[in-house]
Amino acid sequence: MIVVRAPLRISFVGGGTDLPDFYHRRPGRVISTAIDKFVYVVVNRTPMIDKVTARYAITESVEKLEDLKHTRIKAALTHHGIEKGIEISSFASMPAKTGLGSSSSFSVALIKALNAFQGKKIDAAEAAEAASHLEIHLVGEPIGKQDQYAASFGGFNVIQFNPDESVDVAPVLIDYKKKLLFQDSLLLFYTGLTRAASSVLTEQKANIDSKFQTLSEMADSVPEFADRVSVGDIRGLGAMLHQGWLKKKSLASNVSNSTIDDLYSAGINSGALGGKILGAGGGGCVLFICPNDKKDAIRESVQKVASEKDLNEFREIPIKFVQSGTEVLYNGDQAQFPLA
Amino acid sequence: MKEFIQNFSEKVQTSLKTLPAEEIAKALNILQAAYERDGRIYIFGNGGSMALATHWVADFNKTIFDSNLEKHSRRFQAIRLPSTESEITAWANDIGYDMIFAGPLKNYIQDSDVVIAISSSGNSTNVVKAVELAKEYKVPVIGISGFSSDNKLNQLSDAKIFIPAEKGDYFLVEGVHGIILHMMIRYFKDYFDHLVEREP
Numbered sequence: 001m002i003v004v005r006a007p008l009r010i011s012f013v014g015g016g017t018d019l020p021d022f023y024h025r026r027p028g029r030v031i032s033t034a035i036d037k038f039v040y041v042v043v044n045r046t047p048m049i050d051k052v053t054a055r056y057a058i059t060e061s062v063e064k065l066e067d068l069k070h071t072r073i074k075a076a077l078t079h080h081g082i083e084k085g086i087e088i089s090s091f092a093s094m095p096a097k098t099g100l101g102s103s104s105s106f107s108v109a110l111i112k113a114l115n116a117f118q119g120k121k122i123d124a125a126e127a128a129e130a131a132s133h134l135e136i137h138l139v140g141e142p143i144g145k146q147d148q149y150a151a152s153f154g155g156f157n158v159i160q161f162n163p164d165e166s167v168d169v170a171p172v173l174i175d176y177k178k179k180l181l182f183q184d185s186l187l188l189f190y191t192g193l194t195r196a197a198s199s200v201l202t203e204q205k206a207n208i209d210s211k212f213q214t215l216s217e218m219a220d221s222v223p224e225f226a227d228r229v230s231v232g233d234i235r236g237l238g239a240m241l242h243q244g245w246l247k248k249k250s251l252a253s254n255v256s257n258s259t260i261d262d263l264y265s266a267g268i269n270s271g272a273l274g275g276k277i278l279g280a281g282g283g284g285c286v287l288f289i290c291p292n293d294k295k296d297a298i299r300e301s302v303q304k305v306a307s308e309k310d311l312n313e314f315r316e317i318p319i320k321f322v323q324s325g326t327e328v329l330y331n332g333d334q335a336q337f338p339l340a
Numbered sequence: 341m342k343e344f345i346q347n348f349s350e351k352v353q354t355s356l357k358t359l360p361a362e363e364i365a366k367a368l369n370i371l372q373a374a375y376e377r378d379g380r381i382y383i384f385g386n387g388g389s390m391a392l393a394t395h396w397v398a399d400f401n402k403t404i405f406d407s408n409l410e411k412h413s414r415r416f417q418a419i420r421l422p423s424t425e426s427e428i429t430a431w432a433n434d435i436g437y438d439m440i441f442a443g444p445l446k447n448y449i450q451d452s453d454v455v456i457a458i459s460s461s462g463n464s465t466n467v468v469k470a471v472e473l474a475k476e477y478k479v480p481v482i483g484i485s486g487f488s489s490d491n492k493l494n495q496l497s498d499a500k501i502f503i504p505a506e507k508g509d510y511f512l513v514e515g516v517h518g519i520i521l522h523m524m525i526r527y528f529k530d531y532f533d534h535l536v537e538r539e540p
Contacts, residue, residue, distance in 0.1 A: 116451070
């Protein structure tokens with residue numbers, strides 16, 4: 001059995017510039033951090049069972065790989081030439097479609113696990129690239145590749161997407177005091193509204209030409225955001241996040257909606273310095289940057305909006321930044337480590 | 341005598357003023373990530389570097405946590421390799437001196453681990469062999485070296501902690517290596533003490 005763990009992430013600015021229609025014209029850039037919420041992928045060799053079994057929200061067990069419904073597992077197994085004798089399970093500390101990048105965290109963990117299953121070791125860049133290839137080319141999802149790199153590398157990074165498809169990951173090197181200062185200034189709420197990133201991104205992709213200038217400004221603001229993180233300028237970061245959110249909202253009609261706007265306004269009116277929706281938009285999580293002494297007031301006012309809107313699953317998600325990326329936590333695969 | 345002391349002191353000060361801060365920060369991130377996934381840290385080197393490695397392990401595993409021993413549910417797992425004298429002599433005598441680090445490293449190494457290699461020249465064959473093994477396993481390598489930046493250890497490392505010096509000035513390089521290793525200890529001691537203060 002092989003156990004792989006991948007972190008989820010929160011992204012601050014630059015989302016959308018990781019789409020090829022943008023970064024083929026000029027480099028895209030995002031800044032994000034891995035957080036202490038994880039997706040686990042477990043892979044087990046079943047030499048006596050000639051089937052492919054996938055356990056996620058449902059359990060599928062098929063004799064022919066082509067009959068598997070889970071598109072990404074099917075594509076990944078096909079790509080790796082594995083047709084039987086394997087079971088794959090996933091576990092997560094959060095529901096899917098929260099805007100925390102969980103589907104790409106799953107893909108990176110899956111890629112790392114299947115490589116380990118075949119006795120291959122791959123580094124963070126290889127895992128991120130392979131997961132991006134799986135999602136974007138093999139499955140054909142209209143998504144970018146910031147989440148695959150964020151999950152694979154872990155930590156707090158500026159990620160740059162170059163026109164030649166190469167990706168540079170530059171860690172934001174901050175000490176624990178600055179890291180905790182920033183972490184403590186964040187409030188994260190799960191709205192209970194879910195959406196698939198692809199529905200928002202499809203419209204966003206179609207708009208790239210007309211929004212090119214806005215996207216360029218978003219990519220260009222990333223280094224400034226990193227500098228403000230380095231000096232602990234919470235107020236400045238709040239203002240930048242707010243500007244970034246206004247820009248992001250303008251990219252596609254369904255990035256925001258009235259519920260999200262009401263939640264956001266409630267937070268700002270109670271003292272938040274800035275905020276945004278995490279993920280492509282349309283639902284997921286709302287993130288605020290705020291002074292410590294405003295946290296309770298913000299909690300109260302957004303909860304009030306959530307109750308009025310009947311958001312039954314609305315809740316605060318406490319977060320910590322983590323340095324770890326996608327890791328093989330355990331490899332006890334019997335084919336590679338026979339017991340006798 | 342005073343002049344000699346003055347000269348040596350100035351060399352050390354010049355070196356300390358130009359420490360590779362970004363690479364040391366990367367090393368701290370690598371160690372933080374290993375802690376989060378409960379991975380192990382293997383550290384090794386020859387002669388004085390082995391003494392530095394041994395000293396560091398004691399501080400890293402114990403001193404970092406000893407203000408609040410009961411409050412940390414997890415501590416670092418740093419291991420000096422080889423961990424016994426018998427292994428050093430057994431590998432050297434039976435297999436070859438080149439294998440004294442790579443040999444024992446292969447007994448332990450897993451995907452979640454980290455390697456710290458110390459070599460003033462950066463070209464000690466036995467150190468380089470162990471680092472090549474670590475690279476094969478794709479585990480992160482913190483390389484602590486000196487003299488010339490084109491040394492093999494520095495080229496192979498993910499965090500390249502390199503101290504420029506005249507070739508053969510082990511006195512300066514090993515001394516500064518000792519300071520950097522203690523800086524890592526101090527950083528994590530402050531960090532873990534701070535975490536307890538935040539959430540006692």
